[in-house]
Amino acid sequence: MSEHKIERYTGPAGGWGALRSVTNSLLRQDIAVKGAKTLLSANQPDGFDCPGCAWPDRNHASTFEFCENGVKAVAAEATARRAGPELFAKHTVAELAKQSDFWLEDQGRLTHPMVYDAAIDKYVPIEWVDAFALVARHLNALPDPNQAIFYTSGRASNEAAFLYQLFVREYGTNNFPDCSNMCHEPTGSGMRPQIGVGKGTVTLEDFEKTDAIFIFGQNPGTNHPRMLGELRAAHKRGAKIVSFNPLRERGLERFADPQDKLEMATLGSTPISTHYFQLRIGGDFAVVKGMMKHLMEREDRGDALLDHAFIAEHTQGFEALADDLRAESWDVLEQESGLAQAQIRAAADIYGEAGSAIFCWGMGITQHQHSVATIQMLVNLLLMRGNIGREGAGPCPVRGHSNVQGDRTMGIWEKPPAALLDTLAKVFGFEPPREPGLDTVEAIAAMRDGKGKVFFALGGNFAAATPDTYETWKGLRRCDLTVHVTTKLNRSHVVHGREALILPCLGRTEIDIQAGGPQGVTVEDSMSMVHISTGINPPASEQLLSEPALVARLAVATIGHRSRTPWLWLVEDYARIRDKIEAVFVDFKDFNLRVAVPGGFRLRNTASERVWATASRKASFFAHPVPRDTPSHRARARLGKKGDTVVFTLLTTRSHDQYNTTIYGHDDRYRGVFGQRRVVFIHEADIRALGMKDGDWVDIQTVWEDAGDGADMVRRADRFKLVAYDIPRGNLAAYYPETNPLVPLDSVAVNAGTPASKSIPVILTLHTAPVAAKADHEASAYAIG
Secondary structure (H helix, E strand, O other): OOOOEEOOOOOOEEHHHHHHHHHHHHHHOOOHHHHHHHHOOEOOOOOEOOOOEOOOOOOOOOOOOOOHHHHHHHHHHOOOOEEOHHHHHHOOHHHHHOOOHHHHHHOOEEOOOEEEEOOOOEEEEOOHHHHHHHHHHHHHHOOOHHHEEEEEOOOOOHHHHHHHHHHHHHHOOOOOOEHHHHOOHHHHHHHHHHHOOOOOOOOHHHHHHOOEEEEEOOOHHHHOOOHHHHHHHHHHOOOEEEEEOOOOOHHHOEEEOOOOHHHHHOOOOEEOOOEEEOOOOOOHHHHHHHHHHHHHHHHHOOOOOOOHHHHHHHEEOHHHHHHHHHHOOHHHHHHHHOOOHHHHHHHHHHHHHOOOEEEEEOHHHHOOOOHHHHHHHHHHHHHHOOOOOOOOOEEEEOOOEOOHHHHHHOOOOOOOOHHHHHHHHHHHOOOOOOOOOOOHHHHHHHHHOOOOOEEEEEOOOHHHHOOOHHHHHHHHHHOOEEEEEEOEOOHHHOOOOOEEEEEEEOOOOEOEEEOOEEEOEEEEOOOOEEEEEOOOEOOOOOOOEOHHHHHHHHHHHHHOOOOOOOHHHHOOOHHHHHHHHHHHOHHHOOHHHHHOOOOOEEOOOHHHHOOOOOOOOOEEOOOOOOOOOOHHHHHHHHHOOOOOOOOEEEEEEOOOOEEOOEEOOOOEHHHOEEOOOOEEEEOHHHHHHOOOOOOOEEEEEEOOOOOOOOOOOOOEEEEEEEEEOOOOOOEEEEEOOOOHHHOOOOOEOOOOOOEOOOOEEEEEEEOOOOOOOOOOHHHHHHHHO
């Protein structure tokens, strides 16, 4: 681990720092030579798709189509370290639970299926056939299939996801909580009724042709580093790049491309953002509405800024929106955005003068109470100038997991469309359940309340990724059985049900041999490109199963006696699975032929063709009031009578040394944090106003309706170091999963259910000796660190 220090970073994103990090990652996992060879196959026509983010590949035949984050992901999967039965024989689960998330995953690749033995508090080996029999026994004993919960990680392939949703629906439930519920669910919920699709409409080629790129609530330098190449190229040719982010993020300021020999040799870099606006946390809605109001004011004065022909032919609801904009108060917009009116007008002028524009956004937009309305406002702004369905323009939600979008396409959805269920019934000869299932937050509540009895996770790290850690862990422990399909040990395996299984699977980089020979799987990226991924490394253990094979064998054990689906035949050759996908989804016609082409193919996106698959067959403008009743508003009103108590708004974020809940190390290079993670970023004036100093240790406590004034629930995360940072006053940022205990389970996006992890009302107090919260003891220790 690095030396504990806070040291201001002055270099660009990328550059020599990225190369050093790449080298260290390969050396640390004892795979320097093997790792280099593996990376040469990343994102290649005959290689594997990077298991990192869902940003598309610029050139699927490029030898160097990977980034720092991708290297860390590949190195972690291809590591020479092994977490076999000997590890579990050495440690009780209680001992493992005391280790950090970093330590757990750092033990290496899992090698054998393991079952929990409560008598000795250890995981012990189990044969695959017995593991499947155990799961089947629990599932078939449930009086109601809806008492089973089937979670899905966005790293599952299309083939695995398709078989998984088919098995679960044949079993009898639509309980499909997944990582989409925790990230981009508001994107789909907002865009589908508005333009008929829940996906972005742009391609990488649009980034070459656009005049302006607006980035809302996203930090590509850490979360999607390959995106920086597109932004760098756009800046060099003169496109405007306008960023809205509460934090000053180095990846949005400057970037040095490690593949540019001149830039590296001269220690040079390329600016990214031409304009950078540091709005308040959650202020995006007010900013976007202010930009629209400014355009309307200019239009009313005679400036021709709106695309009236497009509005008339393709949209409905514009006049109601226009009236709402004219009536909006600039005072309210300034107050809620944290920006001056002049700044909002300047951003609007850049948009109004651009011939075409792309709007990108990430979880800084989606993880708020009013995220669906915010996304609809973003789309409103695009529609006003006809910036959907033409070159260089459109919405670009940037997703995280490498196949999170593909999993939803394959039917991993707790609210499936009737048309999908009708087709499944026709193709596979069974009647799927029609009742909507549970999303992630609803599933946690069901387990906590004793209504969810079996929890099965196809990948992911549910215990660490989810909100309200105390409540989530209570729910998992109330289950009769918890099962995790995974490549490495993580927090979820030590927060288990009465019975528990760990089922190890192949990784994306590994050779998958079935009866029909070596197999490839397919994934869909953020821009609807579908391509094949084929592993090149020998499996970490002969005991590993592929995810499709694992699902098929589980289906045979559980419903084989009544299913007409030829499960084992399908996994002999994954082309057979793709044939079935083609039979269910019309956009996958000639699937096997089209995916054989290097780079794959793009799924149809009706909105990009200006075909609106909405009820009215038009794109719709939606008018929304500026949110004045957010969690932070309510918390400040509640504590306003209690002296000098200051309520801050906290956003949870990743460090540069992590991907989702996977912790690769303890450095956050670009933010100047080294060797540690329990830090909270705060404006230096706020530190002084609290009577504290930079470097003091504080405890963080959520202000919520069910806490305080004699209520039972206390949500706390203790002992965080104050770090003075360039962030608006009244706002804080800290890393998850350490701060997930602070996110109330019922603080979710309206009409989407996504946890509002980017807008948590909290108070800070100087750290003292830990006080036991009225919650699970171990979860409290996790929050304390």
